[in-house]
Amino acid sequence: MIEIEKTTALSSIQDLGRSGCLNYGVGRAGAMDPLALQLGNLLLANDPQAAAIEIPLFPFRVRFLRDCAFAVSGNDGDILLDDKRLPPWWVAQAKAGQSLTINASRHSARAYLHLPGGIDVPQVLGSRSTQLRGAFGGYQGRGLQKGDRLAAKEPDRVLPSDIGIASPWLRFADISAEVQTLRVLPAAEHLAYTAASREKFWQQTWKITPQSNRYGYRLEGEALVALETMEMRSHGIVPGVIQVPHNGQPIIQMSDAQPSGGYPKFATVIEADLWLLGQIPPGRRIRFVACNYDQAREAWETQQAYLQQVAQQLRQLRGTAYSVMS
Template identity: 65%
Template structure:
């Protein structure tokens, strides 16, 4: 069992998300960094979809009320266990009474705390993810608070510990560590904007504003200009869709996005880059790179092969060292 000692209501229990319920008006929710979810679970030998604690604001502090193993993923900030450093992307063992503290990073927006077998919360509509707007799923349908106590599904785990992996950004995005480059597919209303403003969209760096959250990332830059006023009925949208407001400033729909909206769609972030976008800190800059469907599919296949191979290597090590 762990007890939350310091957090904000934006920390929550998440898994890969809630799918198949959009027609009920229920969004997907789920981890903002799905790559961290998968790799952190692999470090503990968990199922890829096991629930974790997502931490977007720091410091975050938990106390272990019984000895156990945990893993950290996602963030590259400093972590300590009773004052001892714990590397990022690492499996460690805590004794009863020890306190784990996670701190912020300049380069990553959120960290994940993994427990053996996942965080023990019930499934709602097929997922353990917290739906913050609907107030269901996760831990009592809300963000975490000081005093909350959560259990691991497999608290008696005795596998390997004190090992880890390099940050995936070193392997997948080494050429854009300072300014993340996010690949985008043009969407339905792309031709309705002037060529000059569209070119600015690709050339300039966009700032993630403080109004950004799990619902959407609001961008700040030289706005887009429509060829003529665009009036649209509300229609279905999904995470990754880039809509353009009347002011010309884009909004990227994120994991807690509502299932419908009426703003025109300029593009869609490809699936292979949603993890990277989810780790861009508020106030940071991003750039967008245009790709076609073939390149988007190739990027997803390359990433999946890399991910499957790394998870295989992790599993081999765990079995040999456990």
């Protein structure tokens, strides 16, 4: 269906990740921007869990080996089908032999390439996501390489093209802001740090360092100081947890986080903001704002309602397009 012509080993196949495997020592993996993944799948009338190609470095280029619809989400950079520029968050139709080039966004860190029905790779432990640490899932358990060929699960499905949606960034965040604000819940060891450190955590901006990746975002700022040295047994952690190693510089666990760790847990980024965190490139700055459980739940419900709204709008647009085509 498609052949990879230009990529890096950091591009990988991801869906919404694995659930129910943490007790076996298997992390969640999955898309760093789950909102973009679901919206791209909605564009193609795919299952929300369908796998796509996650692209963190650009340019990325594929060649279509047969006619096929596709969509690109999570990116507002130049998207070229041969020499034709396409809008972001859009469904288009490619002909066999055409090349698709996805260039870097001005503001976001990742793009997703979607095919009808999703990328056709085997499920492993209930997910098609690439687990790089364990070298399984996705395409041969690794990042993508030039020359790899991938197929769509439903290559013959006919879809009306030239249908798109407005960027979710306009609704949930200003992705172009120099400093992004993330909502967090205080975690178990929050009160184990000095009052001055707790206050500084909220007041200062933190830089995402170049050492950040799908495993964790390493932050740089005024170090957090514990009331006393803490030695903890390893305990369960999930993506979004902000741990503090001995140097006082926090680490936010990301999609490929291991399922356990022994560093103190200072706070946790709420589920509804993980998509935004996944789109912030290293070198940018973030700040944290405290919220409570009810606010975190409300943010999640608002996001789910938005997805339902988009799904309904796209069903109406596709119905109109089919009527015109017929």
